[in-house]
Amino acid sequence: xxxxxxxxxxxxxxxxxxxxxxxxxxxxxxxxxxxxxxxxxxxxxxxxxxxxxxxxxxxxxxxxxxxxxxxxxxxxxxxxxxxxxxxxxxxxxxxxxxxxxxxxxxxxxxxxxxxxxxxxxxxxxxxxxxxxxxxxxxxxxxxxxxxxxxxxxxxxxxxxxxxxxxxxxxxxxxxxxxxxxxxxxxxxxxxxxxxxxxxxxxxxxxxxxxxxxxxxxxxxxxxxxxxxxxxxxxxxxxxxxxxxxxxxxxxxxxxxxxxxxxxxxxx
Numbered sequence: 001x002x003x004x005x006x007x008x009x010x011x012x013x014x015x016x017x018x019x020x021x022x023x024x025x026x027x028x029x030x031x032x033x034x035x036x037x038x039x040x041x042x043x044x045x046x047x048x049x050x051x052x053x054x055x056x057x058x059x060x061x062x063x064x065x066x067x068x069x070x071x072x073x074x075x076x077x078x079x080x081x082x083x084x085x086x087x088x089x090x091x092x093x094x095x096x097x098x099x100x101x102x103x104x105x106x107x108x109x110x111x112x113x114x115x116x117x118x119x120x121x122x123x124x125x126x127x128x129x130x131x132x133x134x135x136x137x138x139x140x141x142x143x144x145x146x147x148x149x150x151x152x153x154x155x156x157x158x159x160x161x162x163x164x165x166x167x168x169x170x171x172x173x174x175x176x177x178x179x180x181x182x183x184x185x186x187x188x189x190x191x192x193x194x195x196x197x198x199x200x201x202x203x204x205x206x207x208x209x210x211x212x213x214x215x216x217x218x219x220x221x222x223x224x225x226x227x228x229x230x231x232x233x234x235x236x237x238x239x240x241x242x243x244x245x246x247x248x249x250x251x252x253x254x255x256x257x258x259x260x261x262x263x264x265x266x267x
Contacts, residue, residue: 007092009070013213023238029063036067046074080111090127093148100157102164109170114140117170148172154180166210173213176203204230
C-alpha cells in the first residue's frame with residue numbers, strides 16, 4: 001500500500017557491493033535527478049556548508065527518489081531537530097560531521113535512532129511516516145532498519161578514540177574526510193600526504209573491525225586503491241567541480257580556436 005523506499009545504499013553495502021555517490025552543492029533538484037538518472041547510487045546534499053533551506057531539500061529528496069537514488073544529507077551540528085529533519089523528509093541517511101569522541105557518537109545515536117537503539121523524537125506525520133498512514137510500530141521498525149546514520153572522522157583528535165567510536169551501536173558507516181583531516185595535522189589540502197593516507201587506512205580498518213561500513217571521497221583514478229583498503233561507499237564527483245571544469249575547458253578551447261583564426265591574434 002505504501003512505497004517505503006528501501007535504502008539502495010544500505011541494500012548494496014549489506015550485499016558487499018560498492019556504493020557510488022555524487023555530491024551536490026547546487027540548490028537544484030534537476031541536478032540531483034540528473035545524477036540519479038546517470039546511475040549514481042546516492043546523492044550527497046550538504047547543510048553544513050551550503051545555504052539550503054528545508055523546502056529546497058525536500059524538492060531535492062523527491063528528485064533523487066524520482067531518479068532511483070538515495071539522498072544523504074550532511075547535517076548541521078545544532079539541535080536534535082537538525083539531525084532528524086532530513087530523515088523526516090524521507091532522505092535515506094544523514095552524515096554527521098566532525099565526530100571526535102565515542103560519547104558524541106552515542107549522543108548522535110540517541111537523537112537519530114528509535115527505540116531500542118535510541119530515543120529519537122517520533123512524529124510520523126511527515127513523508128517518512130507516510131503522513132500518519134503508516135502504523136507507528138512499522139514506522140519505527142522500518143526507519144531503524146532502512147535509514148542510515150553515517151559519521152565523519154576528519155580530525156586528528158578522533159584517532160585517540162577511533163575504535164570506541166566505530167564500536168558504537170546504531171552507527172552504520174564511518175566516513176573519512178581527508179580535507180579537514182589534512183588541516184588538523186598542519187598540512188592543509190595535502191590529501192595525498194603519508195599521514196593522511198595512513199589515517200585513511202586506520203579508519204577503514206577500524207570501521208570494518210567493528211562491523212561498520214567505510215566511506216570516503218575519491219575519484220576514478222584512486223577508486224581501486226580505496227576499494228582495496230576496504231572502502232565501499234565512495235563519493236566520486238560533485239556538481240560544482242564538474243560544472244567548473246567543463247566551463248573552464250570550453251573557455252580555454254575557445255580561446256585557442258580564436259587565437260588561431262582571429263587576425264588580431266594570429267601569428
